[in-house]
Amino acid sequence: MKRSDSRRKFLQTLTWSSLALSLPSLTFSQTQTKKKIKIGLISDLHQDIVPDGEERLEAFLKKMKRDKVDALVQLGDFAVPSAKNQGLIERFNKAHSEVFHVLGNHDVDYGYSFDQCVKAYGMPSRYYSRNLGGIKVIVLDGNEEGSPNPTQGYPAYIGAAQQEWLKKELEEAIVPVMILCHQPLAGIYPLDNALEMQDLLGKYSEKILLAINGHAHVDQHLEIQGVHYVHINSASYYWVGENLAHFSYPEEVHAQFPQLDKTCPYSESLFALLTIDLEKGLISLEGKKAEWLGPSPQELGISYLTEAQKRENLIPEIKDRVIH
Template sequence: MCLRCPGTRAAVGRCQRPAAGRLSGGSRSGIPIVPGFSSPQRSARRSGPVFATDSIRHVVPNNAGGRVTDVMNESSPGESSREPRLERRGFLNVATAASLAIALPGVSTAAVRALRKPVRIGVIADLHHDVMHDGGERLDVFLEAMAVKRPDAIIQLGDFAYPQTKNRAIIERFNQAHENSLHVIGNHDTDAGSTTAECIEMWGMPDRHYVKDIDGIRLLVLDGNDAGSPDHEGGYPRYVGPEQSAWLKTQLKEIDGPIIVACHQPLAGPWAIDNAEEIQALLEAAADKVILVINGHSHIDHVLRVRNVTHLHVNSASYQWVGGDHRHESYSKEIHESHPWISCTCPYEDALFATLTVDPATHQVRVEGTSSCWVGKSPAELGSHKNPALIHGEQIAPRIRDRRLVRVRD
């Protein structure tokens, strides 16, 4: 159901809600937010995003082999082993819940207990400022919400904005919004002649992969854009090469505290990196420390657990990609003329993003998401089917759900 339009199907139909309170369709100049969000300022031009409340609670048994997804979806025969199947024995209970959280694997709860207080991180993925006409406004909505949430850090998970002079203002808005504004490099961030080195310099990154302490949580950021994969089948690289994998192995071994791993490309699930099993083995060896892996790139709302490590696919802030075979117009002709790639997307009416809270008292990671509706036709209406393992209205939806995955104890 569309959360904003009772009685309509957001996943397959159009939002019938009046336009008031939505993104205006034009970019704003930005809002002043000081580092650390000490002086939040809310804009009167917009009522803000609608937060999801129709989340689903999934109870998964300990003996499920560590390979479960968060929806009742049987994978199609012949599907890549990178996307584990959900076995029906893994579903013991499905019920509605107002708030959903990822229950940490038992081996990692000790690491979380070491935290002094709950740690909160604001997350946004795949803004695609150079595709969308309203990328600046979408970012402002995220920053306004974070000014209220007051997280300990904010992170963008890639496909953000080309590291070019024309984008300096939006990059600086993000960087100046918080003293811990963090970046991950996406595959499209080096389009239009841009380079990884330019991303590092203009975005203010310490390196293309790095470690950052966030109040006791160690964030390990990877660059999934390495060349040299022996399994590369064309298109953009999806690979964590030998130098990075060796670095990751060292960090996972030497770090004592709780760890979150971030990469633009998935390390498990749909469109995972070419050497996903290699990296998953490294993560499994440190499963007593790794509490969560987060990624963008897939533009889906999805959670799965692989080899005792939980992976969260963070949906795009802006749209679902449907490609040239499904070109259509969701906005005015003027917007499509100035931003032609929008015709290959199904945009979200509102910016999507999430807040992660690691709570040492409950040993959980709470995921607080946002919800919206499609602008114009949905992917289902257009007949777009990207992956047989994904369901319209579940993983393919204009939302990031609040979540709770609970494993039943023996």
């Protein structure tokens, strides 16, 4: 790829962790709107597990307000639609005129339903699309039943009807497309039918800027069939489970939040600023770095990731990346 001096200078100006991707060249001739779009991304807040979810969300909202973003996105596992969480949900919704919600598997814990989430969050439906500046944002629902080969404790599947809807949305797209899904479409802890979805998206790679997910609580980037897949790390923690349960907070805090001992919390909230520069043909993803609050998963002896994944992806940050 040709690298101009202006592009190199642009990359050098990033002050957070950065990810630079080349955008699909075939889409820009039809883009006549905003030349630079800034989007705040936060994922896996898990308000019902952590003691400081409101503070972590507030840190994100304050930063995105200072950066004057064009939209806010939460990528799922945000907060169950209970009465006590309504204030936090409204705080997010009222923070910007353009907000996008993605449904996560834990948003229906404690007996809640996805229909209740859709209503509480103010979503148009479980999956939907909306134009934002010069791009088309497609929000998928990776929580569907019907997988012929379930691999996770929760449904992690996109069925035939939603796939047909997605194909139609991609066929009709005349501007660059960004895809959002809670569950990864590629990489660590993917959908049951991730390969099927990769084949589908690969056919439209010239239209797709990138596909963004949460769910795995890791930092990862892959390119498959011309499509960039980016994992946004959790705002709050990495889950280690019952066998590695331990205390990272004072005992009285753990008494109030009984699932907290199964996590390795981050010392501060993680989130990202996504900038899509349509004029320069670049994406920058600027993230944050924190520390482990207490022992790390590696120190506890976590065993269900490869050594490379533990080293490269299981980290309390959204790390620096420059991809040409």
